[in-house]
Amino acid sequence: MHLLENLSQPAQTMYNKMMNSMPEGHIYTQTELTELVGISDPLRLMGLIQENMNMGLVKMLQQGDELCYQAIKKEDAEKIQAMTKDEAMVYSYIESSGTEGIWTKTIKAKTNLHQSVVQRCLKSLESKRYIKNIKSVKYPTRKIYMLASLQPSIDVTGGPWFTDSELDTEFISSLLSIVFRYVMSESIPTEDDKALVPAPKNKKTNRKSTKNEKKEEIVYDQLSYPANYSAYPSITQIHEFVHTSGITTVELAQSDIKALLDVLIYDRKIETIDHGMTYRAILGATADDETSAEVSEYDSIWSYGPFL
Amino acid sequence: MSQYEEELVVLLLRDIYGDKAATVVDTLLKYGRLTLQLISRYSKLPLATIQRVLVPLVQNRFVLYWVDENAGGDNATYVASTRNMYNIMRSGKFVGFVLDRFPDTSGAPDIVKNLLLYGHIRVSDYLAAQSASQAAVSKSVITLLLQRKLLTTLRRHEFNPQSDLYMRIFKRRLAAIPRSKAVSEAKREVQAHAEATEEFNVLKTVHDDINDGLVAAANGIGSSSKRGHSSTGSSPSKTVDESAVLALNHDKFAVLMRAQILEHLVSQRIGKVTAAVYGQVLDCMEPKLFRCVDNTDKAITVTSLEVLHNLDADIKLASAIAVRSSKKRSRSASSRASKRQKRRLGSDDSASQSDDSMGNTNISDLESSHRQDDNEDGDDEDDDDNFANSSRMEHLNFHLALLSCNQNLPFIKKVGNKGGGEWTIDFDTLTARVRELEYDKLITQKQGAIACRLLRIIRDKGRIDEKQLARIALLPPKDIRSQLTALHEIGCLDLQEVPRGTDRAPSRTYYLWYHKPKCAYALMTQAVLKTMVRCYARVIEERGRRPSVMTKLLREDVRLDEGNMLTPAEREEVRRVRGVEERFIAHMVKLDKLVLIFRDM
Numbered sequence: 001m002h003l004l005e006n007l008s009q010p011a012q013t014m015y016n017k018m019m020n021s022m023p024e025g026h027i028y029t030q031t032e033l034t035e036l037v038g039i040s041d042p043l044r045l046m047g048l049i050q051e052n053m054n055m056g057l058v059k060m061l062q063q064g065d066e067l068c069y070q071a072i073k074k075e076d077a078e079k080i081q082a083m084t085k086d087e088a089m090v091y092s093y094i095e096s097s098g099t100e101g102i103w104t105k106t107i108k109a110k111t112n113l114h115q116s117v118v119q120r121c122l123k124s125l126e127s128k129r130y131i132k133n134i135k136s137v138k139y140p141t142r143k144i145y146m147l148a149s150l151q152p153s154i155d156v157t158g159g160p161w162f163t164d165s166e167l168d169t170e171f172i173s174s175l176l177s178i179v180f181r182y183v184m185s186e187s188i189p190t191e192d193d194k195a196l197v198p199a200p201k202n203k204k205t206n207r208k209s210t211k212n213e214k215k216e217e218i219v220y221d222q223l224s225y226p227a228n229y230s231a232y233p234s235i236t237q238i239h240e241f242v243h244t245s246g247i248t249t250v251e252l253a254q255s256d257i258k259a260l261l262d263v264l265i266y267d268r269k270i271e272t273i274d275h276g277m278t279y280r281a282i283l284g285a286t287a288d289d290e291t292s293a294e295v296s297e298y299d300s301i302w303s304y305g306p307f308l
Numbered sequence: 309m310s311q312y313e314e315e316l317v318v319l320l321l322r323d324i325y326g327d328k329a330a331t332v333v334d335t336l337l338k339y340g341r342l343t344l345q346l347i348s349r350y351s352k353l354p355l356a357t358i359q360r361v362l363v364p365l366v367q368n369r370f371v372l373y374w375v376d377e378n379a380g381g382d383n384a385t386y387v388a389s390t391r392n393m394y395n396i397m398r399s400g401k402f403v404g405f406v407l408d409r410f411p412d413t414s415g416a417p418d419i420v421k422n423l424l425l426y427g428h429i430r431v432s433d434y435l436a437a438q439s440a441s442q443a444a445v446s447k448s449v450i451t452l453l454l455q456r457k458l459l460t461t462l463r464r465h466e467f468n469p470q471s472d473l474y475m476r477i478f479k480r481r482l483a484a485i486p487r488s489k490a491v492s493e494a495k496r497e498v499q500a501h502a503e504a505t506e507e508f509n510v511l512k513t514v515h516d517d518i519n520d521g522l523v524a525a526a527n528g529i530g531s532s533s534k535r536g537h538s539s540t541g542s543s544p545s546k547t548v549d550e551s552a553v554l555a556l557n558h559d560k561f562a563v564l565m566r567a568q569i570l571e572h573l574v575s576q577r578i579g580k581v582t583a584a585v586y587g588q589v590l591d592c593m594e595p596k597l598f599r600c601v602d603n604t605d606k607a608i609t610v611t612s613l614e615v616l617h618n619l620d621a622d623i624k625l626a627s628a629i630a631v632r633s634s635k636k637r638s639r640s641a642s643s644r645a646s647k648r649q650k651r652r653l654g655s656d657d658s659a660s661q662s663d664d665s666m667g668n669t670n671i672s673d674l675e676s677s678h679r680q681d682d683n684e685d686g687d688d689e690d691d692d693d694n695f696a697n698s699s700r701m702e703h704l705n706f707h708l709a710l711l712s713c714n715q716n717l718p719f720i721k722k723v724g725n726k727g728g729g730e731w732t733i734d735f736d737t738l739t740a741r742v743r744e745l746e747y748d749k750l751i752t753q754k755q756g757a758i759a760c761r762l763l764r765i766i767r768d769k770g771r772i773d774e775k776q777l778a779r780i781a782l783l784p785p786k787d788i789r790s791q792l793t794a795l796h797e798i799g800c801l802d803l804q805e806v807p808r809g810t811d812r813a814p815s816r817t818y819y820l821w822y823h824k825p826k827c828a829y830a831l832m833t834q835a836v837l838k839t840m841v842r843c844y845a846r847v848i849e850e851r852g853r854r855p856s857v858m859t860k861l862l863r864e865d866v867r868l869d870e871g872n873m874l875t876p877a878e879r880e881e882v883r884r885v886r887g888v889e890e891r892f893i894a895h896m897v898k899l900d901k902l903v904l905i906f907r908d909m
Contacts, residue, residue, distance in 0.1 A: 167784040189630030222579025222628040227709035263782050266764045267757065268748070271716055284576055
């Protein structure tokens with residue numbers, strides 16, 4: 001509370017109005033401030049603003065040619081007030097980098113501070129839990145910092161496939177298998193789907209069925225949807241399935257599902273139908289990567305030579 | 309021709325025709341075209357031996373000869389034909405194939421076995437060696453085999469190398485075009501080449517004629533050649549020309565093997581019923597297919613009606629038809645309805661309803677056709693023949709549509725509506741796809757599913773760098789490097805460097821992976837042939853380890869009565885050797901299928 005106590009009464013009122021009248025982080029232009037505080041004299045207004053800025057409670061920004069002002073939370077202001085000047089500078093750059101984070105080398109270049117000073121600042125800021133070190137997928141070797149309270153952006157984390165900036169292969173393969181099973185269940189007919197309804201229960205047909213048996217028709221084990229079958233799952237459906245099934249808490253966009261489907265296509269487990277609109281499973285494909293019987297046909301061909 | 313194929317045929321000859329034949333062939337393969345004297349000099353065998361050895365080799369067309377008319381004197385030169393020798397590998401399958409289609413008692417397998425032994429046979433000679441009653445049967449069987457083109461007539465020129473034949477025709481044609489100042493020499497040659505190619509092709513396709521090697525039967529009743537044409541080769545009034553010389557037709561055999569491979573693929577991808585239908589489609593086309601790679605442009609078509617007539621009536625086409633059950637329908641109906649609405653941009657419920665009703669009509673159609681089937685079985689069986697046929701046609705079309713609907717694997721293509729639908733097969737595309745699938749299978753076996761995934765992405769994208777590849781494959785970049793280099797090692801992939809600047813610093817260079825199918829397949833085929841060589845060498849080695857019992861087996865009396873002439877220990881030993889032999893030879897037959905797919909299909 002001591003920050004506010006140092007302010008004059010009008011300056012305190014102005015700060016409270018700025019904090020409360022608009023949602024947090026709102027940027028005020030000078031005219032807006034004039035209306036808000038009800039002080040038309042620019043000099044007096046400037047004085048009040050300056051008073052707040054000295055305490056770090058108001059930040060000055062530039063939008064185009066105009067100067068604007070933003071109120072800062074008391075706690076944050078206290079934090080900054082407690083920092084040394086160097087720390088405050090480093091902190092301000094890290095803060096402005098937002099969810100992207102900032103590379104230590106960039107900090108050094110921008111602040112013009114010596115490497116060891118920057119290091120010291122970062123160390124002390126980190127120990128106070130103001131900032132945190134993150135790993136970027138794009139530049140795994142760089143040391144990148146951002147505010148401790150923020151979540152890194154997708155560019156930095158690499159999207160849903162990455163956990164701690166490493167490709168989560170287990171997650172991906174389990175998703176692949178789940179999506180494949182779904183597509184398979186939707187595209188390969190089961191006994192329920194037999195077009196020819198089982199024989200009705202009257203006597204007449206019973207007699208006939210025995211007659212059929214006598215004829216010994218060649219019955220192969222095959223069940224296929226017609227060529228123009230249109231209810232194969234589309235990407236929207238698959239997305240919806242993954243979403244509603246609650247397999248994962250990670251938010252997956254449709255493009256992520258598309259990536260999964262592409263991999264399944266390259267694994268020759270599913271194929272696109274209808275010019276890529278819908279997907280269906282390839283007969284004989286299995287969810288696991290175990291070698292199918294067909295492959296092991298050439299078992300032990302590979303005994304000789306570099307290739308074989 | 310390749311090193312390993314040559315090694316393989318030399319091994320085959322050494323095993324079947326003996327050391328001397330193998331030496332002669334080996335010499336010919338090493339030095340190319342040679343005269344008798346030169347063969348003798350290089351192989352260090354006496355002339356008389358070589359002459360004796362060459363007889364069976366020439367008979368089987370393992371060695372082709374050429375006599376230059378202009379040179380005069382005895383100037384015959386000899387060239388080994390690897391391809392003809394390689395065909396020995398397929399003799400077992402050939403006999404098996406004929407056994408499948410002709411009963412053992414018909415004598416067809418015997419004819420094929422004899423042809424395998426002698427290379428070629430004059431019909432009259434073969435018949436003369438049999439009793440009168442046997443000869444009559446043999447004659448009719450030979451006629452059948454010839455009509456199905458499993459046998460082919462052999463002409464004098466087929467004992468000559470093709471390149472020599474072509475040059476002779478070319479020279480004759482060139483001489484026939486008069487020299488004049490108006491026509492340049494280059495132009496003359498071009499014209500002569502064009503004419504020669506045409507004549508040469510006629511020479512090559514001379515067996516394709518439906519009546520090749522057939523004459524009107526002595527008791528034939530008014531069989532004009534026109535009728536023979538119209539009733540695709542099965543005209544009973546034709547019989548084999550006794551003066552014809554016959555040999556096995558390996559080109560046709562490859563066509564039949566290809567049909568088998570394709571049918572098997574359909575049974576895996578779609579199902580057995582459809583495969584049976586596809587087999588029938590291929591069967592209907594077969595009389596018009598003479599070799600796998602045909603340069604003629606004319607598409608061979610077959611109509612649904614033809615297929616229907618020839619299809620085994622016992623195959624239950626309708627049993628394979630599935631319609632989405634109502635249970636499933638309700639489960640995901642809501643989601644599908646919403647999807648449809650989105651796709652059709654604001655169309656109301658009626659749209660989805662009409663779709664559903666379409667599905668319903670589909671079911672009811674099929675149900676009604678099923679009822680027709682029932683009727684057929686009922687009292688008025690005879691009257692409903694037509695009726696049942698039409699419903700069977702519907703079911704057949706269901707399967708044909710299935711075959712044609714897959715854009716990735718177009719088993720058949722619709723080209724017209726004649727005869728209930730006219731279909732053709734684009735063998736070039738299909739063969740390419742089959743090769744891809746087979747190659748992928750091999751890569752999966754050798755390098756694992758991940759490597760195969762990468763290969764397919766590269767094949768799909770053309771040229772691609774590692775980062776992109778990792779992104780698409782959803783794999784960590786560090787993992788795929790080793791896979792890619794492994795694929796590179798076996799010749800499956802190649803790497804292209806594209807420098808970003810003038811300096812070729814590795815850090816400033818793109819590395820793009822790409823896959824050249826032709827090259828990759830060729831290397832793979834070589835590897836397969838090499839494996840075959842090793843397998844065969846191993847078989848020979850296994851036999852060589854037990855010399856005493858093996859030589860005993862060769863004795864005529866032992867061969868006739870193995871059970872009594874061998875001691876139990878020897879029998880056990882023979883059994884073991886044969887077991888090993890069997891395994892290796894079965895393996896070679898599998899490998900030969902790969903050679904067929906990648907080289908001869």
